[in-house]
Amino acid sequence: MLEMDCKPHALFCSESKLKASLFEDWITLRPSGHADNIETVDRDDDENDTGCTQAATTVKAFRLPSDVADQRIKNLSAGRHWRVSPNLNGGASFKNDGKRRSFFRNGRTSYTRQRSQRISPFNRRKLFNQFPFSVPDRGFQFEDKFNSADKRSNCDNCTAAVGVASSVARRHSQPGPRDRNVKLRIKSFTVPELFVEIPTTATVGSLKRTVMEAVTTVLGDGLHVGIFLQGKKVRDDSKTLFQTGISQDHKHRNLGFALEPRHAQIIPPPGPGEQGLTRHATSLTPEPGTSSVSLVPPLTSWNSGAQSDLHLVSCLSNISADRTIPNSQSLVSIPAISVEALAVVPFHHRPGCHEFVQRRIRRPFSVAEVEALVQAVEKLGTGRWRDVKLGAFDNAKHRTYVDLKDKWKTLVHTARISPQQRRGEPVPQELLDRVLAAHAYWSRHQAKQKLK
DNA sequence: CTTAGGG
């Protein structure tokens, strides 16, 4: 049973979220790309923030000299990068640290290369035999059950904050009768980014209407829902959730929903009327028979929840009011640009979008993994993480040797602090003892090596 | 690419 609480994301109603830059006679407005009602929002707010998403839409009025346009784009994408990482708690955390270089940078470490120094089985055995601890020679490989795509991906669109409440089944095997349902709660959707340009001579009222046009255009006809697992888009609609990996016991899965514009080409401006929202709701309605999903009507959900939502509502109602008033010309002086003259052009592959890099999801080590790690380190020592990876986590694609090294670091730390201070799934004391022992042993070992 | 450490 799916429970989805869908609401279109806050757009740019909060003035603080509006980023404006001046280009000659033009003002460029961008939504900051996410809304406050996503739980963990961690970002540096600065003037450069570019809520970079793929589904940008340009509302053009008049001509825009190409050089100015280029300049605009360059300027906009010159900002800091954004990272979107939906976390387990159902929040998408956004962080832009400005340091990340390129998307897909070593997304996945490849261990296929045969290093000359890679120890042969013979050498390895010899090495292992030197180790003082008794080490059972059983395998301790970890399968990457879901072949996760922890490769950082650029944001193909905007993500939704998803709260996942999985039923309590245990790992592996087919789901039991009671575990066939996955409960999902989508806390919010992010509306694909809009790009609005309007002359500084335009009125606030026309700006509102222009924005509204853009919103309704994007929402109106083209949206469909994309599903992401581990940051990777799930394309096969025929697969079952279970086959896809969306099942019980997937608290650690990274499940994301996204609204994606259907049209890659120019979207004609919507006709008059406020059908956009209604149709948006329709587009979110799942196909009958797929699953039992109940959707909260967007307009309803908009009225509930965080302050930002309220802000949004009031903002939208303002816009609506504007539109409701027949020809608000009498109230506001509307510039020559008529809404009809506006063209809405989605920016699907704007260069800046590729700066979107997703942080890998956090995947706490299980006790079994810790066990394997400890065992491997006991054998190999603390300075050969690549071999540890190869030996014990070769099939766990989401664990890099750096991860293992880091985990060992935290394990040592964990072992040293009092049990009360430890968090997460408790690691058996026996394992922690082994950690300390191995750490001490290999520390001495390394010291010796250094002396030589 | 790997290591090793700080962030």
Place this chain on the structure above:
DNA sequence: CCCTAAG
């Protein structure tokens, strides 16, 4: 987990 200087 991320980032990165070093090797």
